[in-house]
Amino acid sequence: MTAAPAVDVRAAQRRALTVLSAGQALGGLSNGVALGVGSLLVEQVTGDPALAGLAATMLTLGGALLAVPLARLADRRGRRVSLSTGALIALVGALTLVVGGTLGSPWIVLPGFAILGASTAINLQSRFAATDLSQPRHRGRDLSLVVWMTTIGVIIGPNLIPAGDTLGLALGLPHLVGAYLISAATLVLAAILLWAGLRPDPLLTARGLVEAHDRVIPRLRLIQHPRALAAVVTVACAQATMVGIMALTPVHLEHDGHGLTMIGLTMSAHTAGMYALSPVFGWLTDRIGGRSVAIGGAALLVGAVVTALLLGSAMAPVPLALLGLGWSAATVAGSTLVAGAVPADLRPALQGRSDLIMGLSGAAAGALAGPVLGLVGYAGLNLAMLPVIAALVIAAILATRTRDRSA
Template sequence: MLDSAAIDVRAVQRRTIRVLLGTQIIFAVVMAMASPVTALLVQDFTHSPTLAGLAQAATIAGGVLAAVPLAELTVRRGRRVGVTSGYLVAGIGAATVVIGGVVETFLLVLLGTTLVGAAVAAGLQARFAATDLAEPDQRGRAIGIVVWASTFGGVAGPLLAGPSDSLARAIGLPEFTGPFLVIGLGLALSATAAHLWLRPDPLLLSRSLADSANHPIKTSKLRPTLRILARTPEARRAVIAVAVVHAVMVSGMNMASLHLHHGGESLEVVGAAISVHLAGMFLLSPLFGWLVDRFGARGILGLGLALLMLACGILQTTHGNSVTGIMVGLVVLGLGWSAGFVAGSALLTGSVEESARPHAQGVSDLLMQLAAAAAAFPAGAVLDAWGYPWLARLIAIPVLLVAIHLAVSARRIRPANNQN
């Protein structure tokens, strides 16, 4: 049992945020290389675009598969063990990808990329670790600061792919395996930092402060947690909103890249479009976190949904492959995701009792990633059949439905319950 009386909780929270910032920056930088390099590696020795796409999808699947087990481990052992374990498993996966590339065995690469997905689950969990010791009126800022660290991934990550690949070839490794060496080393570094410095464990300390000895934390599985979320209206709304916000962002971003590429734009233009989108996603997340704390999570979630609707409106006008229109739309799409993601995460944290939070957070991340994966398949078909403007119109529908539900439900909640 932690001696909570002898601990300066504010100092621990500041230390926790610093450690999470460091681990998230490293995580974001190295993981930015994973998806594009995976496709290139598999394509190189299988000559199959289908298998290359399958290997890319395996990382998403790995994140989905790891979400609930990591939440369960977190409940039992704390945030430090949960985050560290996710990064270590992913580091092993990166090493497996390198071995699979050396022996040119697709199944090994597939296994490795699936394990790498555990880092995605751990990285998502890190934003919730920032809230364990935060005051209720500072949770938004805590989440926003950790999300902001991912900015570095979009900027620095792709720049490391070329040099790391050149280094790997210099020591006799196959082309495209070098980035996975860097990914493995970076994740090992993040795991080590979390293991050494994420202490006292924020979740365990939070429990100690709440006198959890008198209220034991019970382990739970997926179905009981889903029942808890279903019985808690505000938590249910938060989970649905985060899932929709993430799925719409992923569909709009990924298909914009294909739309530009099919329209004959260069890779430089495509890269620039994605870069401005990533800037919209991450750069202002601390601001949105502050707004959540100042005006309430529900209000900023509504702002995020409104920005997503505006983005869809801009993108649906991009007939004739308007690069400027697409870039503006992608920036607004990123801003909408940022506001909705930060606010939805804070709303979920504030609406579930402490003993159920880690499970609820893990299930939310699971559903969020499943929603994004499920949206990716029809998005491609819509793009091929009707074009990108129609995709923008269709993905606006779930955003509008969530916004209407949020507005209607607000009338049934007393103003005091709107603050999180």
Template sequence: MTASQDIRAVPWQAAAQVRAAQKRAVRTLAAAQIVGGVGVGVSVSIGSLLAESVAQSETYAGLARTATTAGAAAVGVPLALLAQRRGRRSSLSAGWLAAALGGVLLVGSAVSRSIPLLVVGMLVFGIGNATNQQSRHAAADLAAPHRRAQALSIVVWSTTIGSVIGPNLADPGAGVASALHLPRLAGAFVLATVCMALASVLLWVWLRPDPLLLARQHQDADKQPESGSSSRAAQVEATKEAGQSQTGTLRAGLRHLRHAPRAAFAFVTIVVAHTVMGAIMTMTPVSMSEDGANLTIVGVTISGHLLGMYALSPIVGWLADRIGHLPTAVAGQAIFIASALLSGLSHGSVGMVMAGLFLLGLGWSFSLVAGSAMLSEATPAALRPGVQGTTDTAMNVVAAVGAGLAGPLMGWIGFGGLNAVAAAFVLPVIAFWIFLCRRPV
């Protein structure tokens, strides 16, 4: 083996410069997730209260979640296309800055009691959700193949802190509102706006070098032919592919999903997991209240669910890198089925519902972490942002539809029946897995 061949055998991610850039990127992304995630956490709990206060009607309380989900779904692909053209640094910092602008609009709606301003503000504020979700992909751009899931999971884990702090900003926000002579609920969104703007600044200043652009440079260098007439043809072909990747990224990404089974499996796994989680999580508090559980017990149950979603993600990432992304994603489906059995057969047992909802969050973590790492692994760098943005948009849209249908479905077949339907949703993922196992290598 020649020296040049020996060098080529070492993956480019192992270079000292790349390893240093990866560590810096993960630290920066995690810090931005913590700070920006506080703003996202505010929308989960206080957004509905603000909507009810502005509109003076309980009917509008659900408007906050619907509008923020719609905002996240609408910008998933545009943010990905911006990353494709300008890199992760521009895309993510712009996303958090836009979400901060949404916070300003929401403060304005609280002052003016304007419902149209409230709706627009919630839509723009929802960009923070999309930015939060796409940040995990940036952690995998420079990661070594055997550490991709673990790097991604650290950024997912960072969301835990924001999701815990954000919903508890009502009282500190009231103090801020009093000092600024604003309506009481507006204060929390002042703090959320500051946090999201700070996340934007952190990424713009510290996410250097840009992980996606650096990864693309190394992968392009690996594709450079060495010499000869055949190298000229290869250069022409590489230039043609690069041009196609820069224009029509979304179309090229969709074509990639149709022709790359492993990427398609990751796409289906992520979308199904987010849909199952959203539908059951939405209706569990309703079912518990109907069975006589008080708000404290409901709150503890939801906290356990969030623990399953985020807190254990580094362990899930380590496991995915150790045993493989595909087996870990399939294990997530088994956890979903166990969750559905516990919750669906609980018959009012608080302990069983708590355990079921914890497993629901854990199944989501297994599916999202392993699926996202697998999607990154199975997609060329030139197409990666478009495919990832399409996946995030799809998971938000389908999950929103699933959450909307969960209520009528539970009214028709009960909470047990809803869990049975959720369990059935994982069957296509398992069937896809069997297809991949039988497919010739």
């Protein structure tokens, strides 16, 4: 692989952060639409509320399965090629959902969500791309800045669902399908932006700064990096908790008699919590350490469970906002620990592995959420997440047993 030519590292990092941030905003809008209406679309085409959680399951599963090949593509060709390719794959997924929803076929809709999962994969990879040229003391800040930019899209996205539905109906599409036209349009813009703007490539530039004799390119074995493994588990537990509760909230609200406006408001509150304060959590991670921030995130997740039990569905935005905040704190802290846990040449492999495990954890939680909701209700679904939150705390402690600058 040819190393990138010498460049002004600070200028290259500023440009990378700008392009990645704009790409995150567009990708977040696509994901906000997909998550906001996904469970309802699956229920519509299958006729079975117990299967509604498969939307989040397939979306996260697709993102997980695509995380490793996209990370390998980044390893070989750089972030620019990997991220723009992921956006085009996600575009195919959005168009597949339009076709499947129009035909009322779950056999097309469910794979469509899996393909659209590429948008999740590139959003996750972008947060690591933000650290390629970071100084270690600013790693949490830069990562969280790109995560924060997702706020713009994910807050706007769910609130565009009614307008997308109106557009789709005007075009002769079935109920809910029109929202995915908006998703497709934003993915086109994201692919163009990432391809044209991510120059110089941050990963290739970072590698060009390392002298050839200093490079270490062993095969990654997580068992040989226990702190990295624990950091990965921290992120995975946060993802499982968030997806497990979030995936069935729209169905819960619909069954309680709420319409798309209330569902959109609740999901906007949730996604705002996920991203709006991420720079604060990034700053705290750099200042007080990933362990403290991750444990604080766990406390917020417990708060989400408690308020969901105490408040009625009319107050659903409150526990869902806390759920998003807890996820944000734990994910920013855990991801920062992942980014600094291994040498630079191993980072793309570890990051891809982390996103794979994170996605599989979320997919499993989403798949189980439907049956759990059917058996024990929404309150029971929330309570079922408490052991996962406890595992998050244990993993965060293990990830930082040996203090270093990334801890």
